[in-house]
Amino acid sequence: MLPRHRPVVRVLPLLLCALLVGCGLSGxxxxxxxxxxxxxxxxxxxxxxxxxxxxxxxxxxxxxxxxxxxxxxxxxxxxxxxxxxxxxxxxxxxxxxxxxxxxxxxxxxxxxxxxxxPQLWDQGDPTVVRGAHALVLGVGQTRQTLSGIAAEADRAVPAVDAAWPGPWAGRVVVLVPGTLDAMAALLGQPAAAYRGMGAVTTGKAGAGPAPADRVVVNPEGYAQLSGAGRRIVLTHEVTHVATRAATTAETPLWLSEGFADRVAYRDTASTPAEAAPALGRAVRRGELPAALPSNEAFAFGGDPDALARAYEGSWLACRLIAAKWGDATLVRLYESAGREPLPTALAETIGGDLAGLTTAWQAALSGELGAP
CATH class of the missing domain: 3.10.450 (Nuclear Transport Factor 2; Chain: A,)
Structure with a gap:
């Protein structure tokens, strides 16, 4: 199972006073x-x-x-x-x-x-590696490691360009801290929230391009991945950077995460059984999901197997939409779901409703992940 994540929205605490005098600090x-x-x-x-x-x-x-x-x-x-x-x-x-x-x-x-x-440079002197499409900043990492990450990010950007027609910068910044604890500190969260994950993306959804999207690598989780796994993880993250301007609070996480995995897996030979092992085990136990994954299913720190099933099910939902209605329709659904309620977006793009999509998705799960 590949480490995965949902988009992370970070808002720095308001630590500054609006007034220069009488702002509540002693002295x-x-x-x-x-x-x-x-x-x-x-x-x-x-x-x-x-x-x-x-x-x-x-x-x-x-x-x-x-x-x-x-x-x-x-x-x-x-x-x-x-x-x-x-x-x-x-x-x-x-x-x-x-x-x-x-x-x-x-x-x-x-x-x-x-x-x-903290900023990355608060954790040590940074090493900088520039790729054709990527800027990689690392602390406590060898230049060889950072160069490898830059090469993977450089491959990810054209793959995302081919799948996402919306405007975006076509560049990515990757931060590589020295440890999992250092990564968690950069994100202001406990380390347990990211254990086993390869990377996450920071940035604020909606209202146009984020000023400072960053892909933040978990050096411990990333090191455990195969070459193919690293490529999939970074392509997934770069997709979040590219689609940030189209992603709002209206966008269901199954769609944003499933779309990112659709882009990441699109040019691979991975089958549903290979790429969705946790969900496959559940389906073969007779535990067919009753609904598409809720936003709450993507919460960090819970059951890792349940989180894996949420991501895998989301990918297979987007894969189904692309197979049945086309990749262009999947893109239109993504864009529409960021502007209006999901029922409206579904009606305007696939000409159906959530119940119909769910039934078709359940049938696909049974057919592709059921008993051999």
């Missing part, structure tokens, strides 16, 4: 012009150890300062873009330490604000 005070100038001078360029990363617009917006004699702690929001990749600035809530010497403030360091996920 908070109006911004000292010297502090503001020190932060501005310090953030005029990224740190030297990030020189290999194509950064632009690097700046810190100071929101509040807490002073204690010749020491100060500033709460700030870091803004930056990865050149050629980010449609809008990425953001990170930070704390900046300053000291005053002979009346002049200077920055002595910064770190993630309490409760805010």
């Amino acid at each position: 908070a005070a109006p911004l000292d012009p010297g502090v503001r100038r020190a932060v501005a001078d310090w953030s005029a360029a990224p740190p030297a150890r990030l020189a290999g990363i194509p950064l632009e617009g690097w700046s810190y917006e100071v929101a509040s300062v807490r002073r204690d004699g010749d020491r100060a702690l500033a709460r700030a929001r870091l803004h930056y873009r990865l050149t050629g990749h980010d449609a809008a600035p990425a953001e990170s809530a930070r704390e900046v330490d300053l000291t005053r010497d002979d009346g002049t403030w200077r920055v002595t360091g910064d770190r993630p604000a309490p409760g805010a996920p």
